Amino acid sequence: MYRKTRDMAKLIGYSPDYLLRNRGVHFFEGVHYFTKTKRIDWKVSRMVEWVENQSVTVSPQAQNILDMVS
Numbered sequence: 001m002y003r004k005t006r007d008m009a010k011l012i013g014y015s016p017d018y019l020l021r022n023r024g025v026h027f028f029e030g031v032h033y034f035t036k037t038k039r040i041d042w043k044v045s046r047m048v049e050w051v052e053n054q055s056v057t058v059s060p061q062a063q064n065i066l067d068m069v070s
Contacts, residue, residue, distance in 0.1 A: 008042035
């Protein structure tokens with residue numbers, strides 16, 4: 001199931017601006033959302049996991065840094 005940005009924000013209790021500003025930081029394309037022409041479809045199951053902190057996803061850049069220090 002997928003929702004538009006405004007609807008996803010209402011569902012999880014965050015502002016639409018927060019979701020949009022944090023693409024590539026907390027939310028990743030192909031995992032949390034999928035871009036379409038003139039819209040973003042947010043994946044409900046992945047966003048619920050993020051809210052409940054069941055899975056931690058880091059950006060590829062952060063993973064590279066973690067790999068270098070470990």
